[in-house]
Amino acid sequence: MNIGYARVSTIGQDTAIQEASLRALGCSILYMENISGKDTNRPELQRMIDNVQAGDVVYVTKLDRLARNTKDALFIADALKDKGVGLVCMDLGQTDINSDFGRMIHTVIAAVGEFERKRILQRTQEGREKAMANGVKFGKPVDDELHTSIVDCWNRGMNKKAIAEHIGCSRTTVHKVIEGI
Template sequence: MAQQIGYARVSTIGQTLDTQIQVLGRFGCAKIFREKASGANADRIQLRRLIRAVSNGDRVIVTRIDRLARSTFDLFAIVKEITEKGGQFYSIAEPWADTLTSTGRLMLAVLGGLADVERDLIRTRTAEGRARAIKEGVKMGRPAQISALKRQDIIQKRQDGKTLKEIARSFGISPGTVSRITTGADSHKSRKKKRTSI
């Protein structure tokens, strides 16, 4: 049978869920999933359990929209998951957020458009920030774990006849890393030699 499922969330451990639980209970929610986690946290265990529990005809209810999501993009994604499983969504504080009504469905479509805009804005800001950082000389990606000086030492030891394991042990790295460094050096030397001969 279809049921009303509540979702209550607070951001910090010190806050209480009591008021939300009481409101959801009065609204007819027999089952209430309770969470103490930030709305920005993508890994909300109870929310995941709720979505898995939704069946055709079930109605997911929250006291306010911000209990479910902190951004348009997240709200649209979560409500979309619920409706794709045949469930419905309703916010007590925002009655327009009701997917059972034509107005609610229209608002969901609008949210989808806003979520796309938000995603594009985030992508643009990220790209601009990255380009600005590169222009200012900031090196992107993980910092190199082995300095250029150590690389030269590794290459020299290999040329002196030391084994991969011996070098790896002395530098505290894996034999595979030693192999990549020395193979890369040989490859670079070969290309340089080829250009010189041309």
């Protein structure tokens, strides 16, 4: 039986394109989820691995939909192979990843994907640090009126909980303002 697995990482993304591609391949059962691929502890992935049977073939549109790092990609491939299940990644030319050639390609592509993900995270962090060094402030802008009200209440002897209730903001906001005085 042809089985499809589709995954997106964020709420704003949609599995529709992956679903259409998998259905076009004749996948009669689809496992779809909206969760990060950073680890293998994903409900639909685990359900798929539990439910597949010898002779089934699992299709994914791209390797990074299955796993974000080489170790996890190989772990999933091994779990399927141990059950006698094929694994085909459409962006690798529909090569069965559990064949010798497919395994080699799968390992190299997974390693490159993991490397690229780490580089993106590194560049993002470097950009954030540079922006902060140049005075860019991240997060919600400070509401000067709210800030002044919190400080006034604090100076009058009100506790943080009372200030939050009086002004109508969170205790966390009150705490951050007071700690910043």
